[in-house]
Amino acid sequence: RKEVEQDPGPxxxxxxxxxxxxxxxxxxxxxxxFWYRQDCRKEPKLLMSVYSSGNEDGRFTAQLNRAxxxxxxxxxxxKLSDSATYLCVSLSGGSYIPTFGRGTSLIVHx
Amino acid sequence: xxxxxxxxxxxxxxMGNDKSIKCEQNLGHDTMYWYKQxxxxxxxxxxxxxxxxxxxxxxxxxxxxxxxxxxxxxxLHINSLELGDSAVYFCxxxxxxxxxxxxxxxxxxxxxx
Numbered sequence: 001r002k003e004v005e006q007d008p009g010p011x012x013x014x015x016x017x018x019x020x021x022x023x024x025x026x027x028x029x030x031x032x033x034f035w036y037r038q039d040c041r042k043e044p045k046l047l048m049s050v051y052s053s054g055n056e057d058g059r060f061t062a063q064l065n066r067a068x069x070x071x072x073x074x075x076x077x078x079k080l081s082d083s084a085t086y087l088c089v090s091l092s093g094g095s096y097i098p099t100f101g102r103g104t105s106l107i108v109h110x
Numbered sequence: 111x112x113x114x115x116x117x118x119x120x121x122x123x124x125m126g127n128d129k130s131i132k133c134e135q136n137l138g139h140d141t142m143y144w145y146k147q148x149x150x151x152x153x154x155x156x157x158x159x160x161x162x163x164x165x166x167x168x169x170x171x172x173x174x175x176x177x178x179x180x181x182x183x184x185x186l187h188i189n190s191l192e193l194g195d196s197a198v199y200f201c202x203x204x205x206x207x208x209x210x211x212x213x214x215x216x217x218x219x220x221x222x223x
Contacts, residue, residue: 035212043200043214044153085151091210096167098212099141100153 010105021104030090033071036045038085063098078108091109116215131186131218133201142184145200191222
């Protein structure tokens with residue numbers, strides 16, 4: 001079965017720390033990748049898309065390594081409000097079928 | 111201005127009952143989805159409709175049936191509810207194609223007793 005795998009965590013870090021999550025995907029036909037954020041008892045929301053060249057949005061940096069079939073999310077200067085579950089998503093080429101990972105839980109403490 | 115809305119938000123019912131969950135999106139998107147998130151938080155896609163045509167049907171029991179009266183609505187009907195159906199059901203929409211962002215509804219928390 002084609003899957004997206006993530007370390008469920010939880011990652012427990014102090015405010016201001018830098019934390020990185022990895023996600024591996026098994027479907028080599030995957031073309032598009034995303035990171036979603038899901039707060040407790042809320043719906044998932046797009047955090048950022050992941051581009052081949054890597055991309056940055058403020059304190060968040062996403063990287064894609066096609067050769068090793070993994071994507072990463074780096075969060076710098078963690079805030080309490082970053083506490084959430086981060087979901088890795090892949091989308092196969094020419095398909096509307098998104099595959100979600102189980103999510104990585106992040107807890108940022110004072 | 112709710113982009114994707116679902117009703118009801120909570121649903122508590124007895125085993126064997128039939129229930130429906132409604133979903134509406136006002137984004138003009140051409141693809142809508144239903145997901146199930148179980149107690150382990152694993153988000154699994156159940157169905158997708160594109161231009162009123164079912165294009166995904168994962169290994170979901172046929173007790174579950176999606177119904178799309180128009181492009182803005184994708185309802186989920188569940189027959190003969192079972193205990194294992196208890197979960198959070200999310201509706202989502204996207205414009206389709208590669209790189210399409212999914213917009214999720216707030217979820218419907220279903221508890222089958």
